Amino acid sequence: MDRMLRPFGRAVTYTRWLHLFMAVVWPAMWWYVFDRPGAWFTAAALLACAGAVPALRTVEGLQARLLLLGQRHDSGHVDIVTAPSRTWGDRGRTVLWLETRLLVGCLVAFLTVQLPMLAVDLVRTAGGGGPDGATFLRVPGHHWWYALLAPLPLVLLAAVVTGSGSLVTAVARRLLGPSPAERVAALEERTERLLERTRIARELHDSIGHALTVAVVQAGAARASGDPAFTGRALEAIEETGRAALEDLERVLGVLRESERPVSARPTLSDAGQLLESARASGAKVDAELSGPLERVPGPLSREGYRILQESLTNVLRHAGAVPVRVRIDVTDGVLALEVRNALTAGLPGPGRGSGLRGVRERAALLGGRAWTGPDEGDWQVRVELPLG
Template sequence: MVRMLRPLTRAVTYTRWLHLAVATVWPTLWLFIEEALWTQVTAAVLLGLAGLVPATRVVEGFQARLLLTGRRQDGESADIVTTPSATWADRGRTVVWLEARLCLGWVVTHLTVQLPLLAVDLLTTGLGFGPAADGFVTVEENHWWHAVLAPVPLALSLVVVVWSGHLATALAGQLLGPSRAERMAALEERTEQLLERTRIARELHDSIGHALTVAVVQAGAARAAGDPAFTDRALSAIEETGRTALEDLERVLGVLRESGKPVSGRPTLADADRLLDSARASGAKVDAEVTGPVDSVPGPVSREGYRILQEALTNVLRHAGAVPVSVRVHAGDGTLVLAIRNPLPAAIPGPGRGSGLRGIRERAALLGGRARTGPDEGDWQVHVELPLS
């Protein structure tokens, strides 16, 4: 019983009734002036013409959001949109909504007025008096049981108010909701946002992860060495790596703060020397060979190549420590090849484990390339091929 009565305690139940009643105000006033069928036909025609105006969907959308849902929905993916009609299909759905709202409003307002009048007639005739109201149903004669039936029309009027509100809300969702094209556009925008968030997370992982790894390795080596000169070099390396990481962090936070801000200042393979120097300062014996016109590699490929190299060197320092590392970078024949090899560490990361290796493969796949990571002839290898076109 409590569940059945709960809708009657919600304000949105009555704002939905108001939304339907408002649609019939001006046709009703017109009907009082000129009692003829043509007035109702004219009202329906005028509404149909109004629905063809693109801005009508904006007005109807705001009304429906406020009165039918009881809250303001943001975003183009909301159940009820507030954008102008962009296609004739949108205009057609708006016309259908206006006509449906008018017809449903007529029925609901008529019933919610006449049913209470019927309840009054039943009560007065049940008490031995004549009908007190002029309703659409005439109550004949006086019977005591009329008073017993008096609450029934009142209950029916409440049912009409509740269920007509649900029906109007459902119709609004279908007729004032986003079209298929708008849903696809919203989905594409959402996908772009998720991809951007994933890219930013990957950028932070690679940059901050590399800086922290270098700092931990350098600090541990300096403490173990006990050599003031080595400690100074280690602190300098930590300072330089930390400064670079802070620059990357500020850049990424700037993108987050200003969604329309273009992404700029990201490091490329032209800055690979600082990665190699950082790895060497951490104790790794890096043998690097760069061949081909690396400086002319397209920007997106060069930037992703830098991050792949950074993640590969970070994994070396994190899992293998100060070991010999072979780095080969070759640009030519329409392909950028990155090959990083080092002796197998004691604990071998399994395929697909860790976000770093997964990030390498995802970066390569997004550019149409391929990546292989894992043991190879006694070494751990990261072999990536990225198309330059």
Template sequence: MVRILRPFARAVTYTRWLHLFMAVVWPAMWWYIFDEFLAWSTAIVLLACAGLVPAMRTVEGFQARLLLLAHGDDSGDTEIVTSPSSTWGDRGRTSLWLELRLFLGCGVGFLTVHLPMLAEDLARTAQGGSPDRATFIQVPGHHWWYALLAPLPVIALAAVVVGAGALITVMARRLLGPSPAERLAAMEERTERLLERTRIARELHDSIGHALTVAVVQAGAARAAGDPAFTDRALDAIEETGRAALEDLERVLGILRESDRPVSSRPTLIDADRLLESARASGAKVDAELTGAVDTLPGPVSREGYRILQESLTNVLRHAGAVPVRVRIAVAEGTLGLEVRNPLTAEIPGPGRGSGLRGIRERAALLGGSAQTGPDQGDWQVHVELPLR
């Protein structure tokens, strides 16, 4: 019983009822002024034409969201659209929606008026009175047991209101919902947002992780050295690396706060000297070799190459410490080659472990390149090749 009565405790049941009534108000007014056939045929033609107007889908979409969906139902943002019709298919569905809403509204409106009248007639005839001639069902005779049937039209009306409300909501989701092209565009937009979130997380991991690694290594080395001059250099390196990390953090947070804000310039391989000097200041003996014109690299390749180099040097400092490091950056024949090698130590993680190494492989794959990480001839290597086109 509670389950049966629950819909009548929800406001959306009555707003759906109102939505159906609103569809027949102006045709009903015409019916009282003009000929019945002329009024309804004109309404049908006008609605079919109105559905071809692109803005009509916006109007109907807002109205359907407001009156047909329950409060707090966020699915309406995706199931019922409010953008203007962009194709003839959208216009046709809007016209069909208007026509079906009119017919369903007419049926519900008719029953809303006459079912209570029928219940009244049953009660009147049970008491010996005469039925109302305006009722669409005339009750013959005078029988006391008509009083037992009087509640049935009211119950039927309640079922009509709930059922028609559910039906018009389903129709709205089908006919005012997004087209296949709009669904594809929405899916692509969600995918782009997920990729952007993944990229931002990777950016923070690489930038902040590198800064914290340098700071930890520098602080440990300064404590172990006990040399004031070395301590000053270590503090300078920590300050510079921390400042760069704060700039990256502020840039990323700015993007998160303002989605329409243009992305400021991210570091590229042109700034690789900053990474190399930071690694040298942390005690690593970096031997760097650059061949080719780095400044001619495409922006995405140069930016991702910088992050790959940053993560590679961070892994060396984190797991191997102050060891000799060979860095090779080569731009030739439509490919960017980047290799970082250092002596293999027991602390180096194996292939496939660690979010940093996984991030390197993901960055390379995103640009159609390849990345190899792991032991090689007594060294730990990171070898990446990125196509320039």
């Protein structure tokens, strides 16, 4: 019993009922004022013409979301869309929805009026009175047991209210829902958001991880050296690296806070000198060779190349410490080649381990390139090749 009565405690049950009544009001007024039986056919024809207007899909979608689903704003739900019709297929589904809503609305409105009248007629005829002349289903005779049947029309009305609401909601999801093209577009948008979140997570990992690694290495070296001049240089390197990391953090947080905010410039391979100097200031002996027109490398490749170089140097400082490092960046034959090598030590991660190395491989794969990380001829190498095309 509780399960049967539960729908009547929900507001959406009555808003769905109201939604069906709204489809019938204007044709009923027209039929009542002009007393023309053809008013309903004229209403159906007008709805067919109105459904071809792209904006009507937005109006019907908003009504359906509010009254059928109980959503007062766009909550990211895609069961019912509120975008204008873009194709004739969308227009056809909108027309079919309008006609279906009119048909179901007429039936529900008729039963909503007639079933209570039938219940009253059963009680009246059971007491010897006559039925109402406006009742569609006449009750013959005068039998006392008609009073026992009086609740049945009301139970049927309750079933009509709940059943028609569920039916019209299912039809709305089908006819006012997203088309296959819109579903694909929504999936692509969701994928883009997920990729953007992954990219932001990698950016923060690389930038903040590099800054903390440099700070730890510099602080340890300064404490061990006991040289005031070296300590001053170490503090200066920590300050510069920390400031760059704060700028990266502020930029990323700005993008997260304001989706319409223009993205500030991100570092590219043209700024690789700052990374190399930071690594040298941390004690690493960096032998760098940069060849080719780095400034002509496309923006996305140049920015991702910078992050790959940053992560590679961070791994060296974190796991190997102040060791000789060979850096080669070459732009030739339509390929950006980047290689970082250093002496293999026990502290370096093994092949396939570490989120940083995984991020290097993911960056390369997303750009259509390849990445190799791991031991090579007694060295630890990170080698990446990215096609410029």
